[in-house]
Amino acid sequence: MANIGFIGLGNMGAPMAINLAKAGHSVKAFDLSQEAVAKVVAGGGAAASSAQDAALGAEIIVTMLPASQHVEGLFLGNGASGGSQPGLLQHIAKGALIIDSSTIAAATSQKVAKAAEASGIGFIDAPVSGGTGGAIAGTLTFMVGGSATHLERARPLLEKMGKNIFHAGDVGAGQxxxxxxxxxxxxxxxxxxxxxxxxxxxxxxxxxxxxxxxxxxxxxxxxxxxxxxxxxxxxxxxxxxxxxxxxxxxxxxxxxxxxxxxxxxxxxxxxxxxxxxxxxxxxxxxxxxxxxxxxxxxxxxxx
Ligand code: NAD
Structure with a gap:
């Protein structure tokens, strides 16, 4: 069973995180909305007080955020746009794997993946289809971009959230x-x-x-x-x-x-x-x- 940090618990993320917790994984969940966190805690997850807390000790980080700027801002920080917020990558253990299921620009997936790999962290883009009904039922379709090795490591978790898992190609191909x-x-x-x-x-x-x-x-x-x-x-x-x-x-x-x-x-x-x-x-x-x-x-x- 894996230690998972799950960030982004909206209409899709919450039921996906709950399905991982139901399968026996340890899921530490974070969202900017306390209400969203409470939903996942009621479904068997544990509350994280911040994204950094969710990532602490996690072997796998799953993200389900709205758009490119949220994923880039979370992992790389906002230094590029003049801010001083550091990125989450520096708080993730070497050897961990990021599974980003948000729908974002392929170029952003590639940018985050490059920075992650440079820090010894794996990355796959794994956007989904199937709607909230599929997220609740655990029958999503995953479209994965990234190395076959990373996909095989992620597969047992993806199988708890989805039914069809496709390897589309290199990082960004899933997007x-x-x-x-x-x-x-x-x-x-x-x-x-x-x-x-x-x-x-x-x-x-x-x-x-x-x-x-x-x-x-x-x-x-x-x-x-x-x-x-x-x-x-x-x-x-x-x-x-x-x-x-x-x-x-x-x-x-x-x-x-x-x-x-x-x-x-x-x-x-x-x-x-x-x-x-x-x-x-x-x-x-x-x-x-x-x-x-x-x-x-x-x-x-x-x-
Ligand atoms: P949503 O708006 O319901 O949820 C997004 C969640 O992310 C919110 O709870 C928000 O508080 C949280 N969030 C935003 N920034 C954050 C941050 N920095 N740290 C922590 N939490 C943060 O969106 P959704 O419908 O769950 O969709 C998520 C992604 O999945 C999107 O990219 C969407 O395009 C994609 N998607 C959605 C569906 C669907 O049917 N809803 C289906 C397939 C794919």
Whole structure:
């Protein structure tokens, strides 16, 4: 059983940390939110008073943070941007392994990995797919970038949080796979919302229409488990008032990463670009903190 420091206990991190604790690992958990820490303690973890405390004596550090700047700031400190906050790397034991499951820029993963390896610390990027439902059930898909040796060391832990584990390539490759997937997800959520809104505006019952499309050639993951229309699926974020899922602003971040990546390699991603614009408009309209499936609101007939 491993000594694990887990940092970032939001919608995804908390259930992932709890699954590691349930499997018998010693999990010291830290988040800026005390409420988030309390959730993991109730699920079998131990509270850390700081990120440094979580890293103390840990063989494995798992991070599940919002975006690139949080991961870079945590591990490397804010010296590069004129601050005096030291990075966590200097408090992590030589020989430890970092598993970063946040969705961030591949270039940031590579930068942190290089600094970690220079200090004798291993690093893999291991972003996930499967939503909060998958995090709770321990059925996430992991997309791993990094050495095969580090992946094999991480695998027993990844298997407690997920069902499918893919080795995408070198450090950063997991992130590239993840943003390709999320660009597709962002597009298909808008397409699914458009189709449901069109049917409903023509008098169809959204439940009946969703079931028809789910079993027809338009079937997709949103229709299977993440229907954007409230009341169609009991367990969906839409039915919970668009809370507790994958935030619009996180989707916007991922679509931005996809566009940056596309510019780097001169790829043409017209629908990904359009999707980024639509989620940006939705965020500006005040829905950034709601689940991303709330994008259906901009397509529904009012009144
Ligand atoms: P979230 O906003 O619910 O949680 C992020 C947590 O990180 C918060 O609790 C916040 O307090 C904490 N945090 C931020 N900075 C910190 C710091 N310096 N030290 C300690 N804690 C800090 O986000 P989430 O939905 O859990 O997503 C986390 C990551 O996983 C994101 O990169 C997201 O894109 C990705 N992701 C999310 C989903 C999903 O369905 N929610 C699915 C796959 C991937």
């Amino acid at each position: 590239t796979a993840k943003i390709c997937n999320n660009m597709l997800l962002g597009i298909l959520m808008i397409g699914t919302s458009e189709a449901i809104a069109l049917g409903v505006a023509n008098g169809l019952d959204p439940k009946v229409l969703s079931e028809i499309m789910r079993r027809s050639s338009g079937g997709n993951w949103a229709l299977e488990v993440y229907n954007p229309c409230p009341g169609v699926q009991e367990a969906s974020a839409a039915t919970r008032g668009y809370t507790g899922g994958f935030g619009t602003d996180l989707m916007l971040k991922d679509l931005g990463l996809a566009q940056e990546s596309a510019m780097t390699v001169k790829a043409s991603t017209p629908l990904g670009g359009m999707a980024r614009q639509l989620y940006a408009a939705h965020s500006i309209a005040g829905h950034g903190g709601e689940d991303f499936s709330s994008v259906i609101k901009m397509l529904q007939k009012k009144g």
